[in-house]
Amino acid sequence: MASSSTSRSPVLLPAFDKYYYYSQSVQSIEADVEFIQRIYGEIHPGARAHSLREDFCGTFALASAWVEDGGANRSYGLDLDPEPLAYGKEHFFAQLTPEQQSRLDIRQANVLTSELPRVDIACALNFSYFIFKQREQLKQYFAKNFAALNPGGLFFLDCFGGPKCGEANEEETEDDELGYSYYWDQESYDPLTNEGLFYIHFKRQGEKKRERVFTYNWRLWSLPELRDILAEVGFPTSYVYWEGNDEEGDGNGEFTRVEQGEECDAWVAYIVAVKGR
Ligand SMILES: C[S@@+](CC[C@H](N)C(=O)[O-])C[C@H]1O[C@@H](n2cnc3c(N)ncnc32)[C@H](O)[C@@H]1O
DSSP, X not given: OOOOHHHHSOOOOXXXXXXXXXXXXXXXXXXXXXXXXXXXXXXXXXXXXXXXXXXXXXXXXHHHHHHHTOXXXXXXXXXXXXXXXXXXXXXXXXXXXXXXXXXXXXXXOOTTTXXXXXXXXXXXXXXXXXXXOSHHHHHHHHHHHHHTEEEEEEEEEEEEESGGGGSOEEEEEEETTTTEEXXXXXXXXXXXXXXXXXXXXXXXXXXXXXXXXXXXXXXXXXXXXXXXXXXXXXXXXXXXXXXXXXXXXXXXXXXXXXXXXXXXXXXXXXXXXXXOO
């Protein structure tokens, strides 16, 4: 017996939105805001940070959440690429009240060559500064950041590493609730330069895998290299925050300050560099 035409109709999925799936897969913006304020209060007991700059901001999700987090908060976002900036204007900026919008300043700019607004908190997250492959270039960026922080200001950088990053590999993370898979694909690694080529792919249930939606050509900087350069440009102190484990031994998203790391195949950590008062 023929089934009804309704039951044969394909489910119409909304148009694929790469920034939506990116943010669902790799960003935890509310947790970032909470983490930043917690660390600022730990380092300067009882104090709260008010101004934040999101370098390499893409869709400036963090800078947007920052102005929502308090009426005294102000933020800046800088990115070279007009495409994610336009997406952020439509999807994040538009959701803010006019008063919140007045405390957010987004600029299409190169963080290496343009003026960096002075702030309490500077962030270079999701490893974006790995794009700088020459030590002098990275040092120039860190020095600009040091100069553009208020006394007592903090510079947040995330970093990843571990032996797994020394070889090609691809990891799939399934999200059953949203009905898609996220793939983190390391295509190559060169031990001579510590450079790696990475891709993000996505696959929605019932659709073909969308390959190479995002591409990153990075140098994998190590924690001691980064802390040495931070010290050279004037940061007297930098702390490392290491991720805890869940019952299965995977990262649990909770980061605490450590004096010693832990051997593991792949790790993610934060460096927080502190400008003296
Ligand atoms: C990995 S995305 C990060 C997006 C977002 N900040 C996040 O946390 O997910 C890297 C971004 O850095 C931007 N970018 C690369 N080089 C830059 C530079 N020299 N100055 C400003 N932005 C840059 C790219 O356009 C891209 O949007």
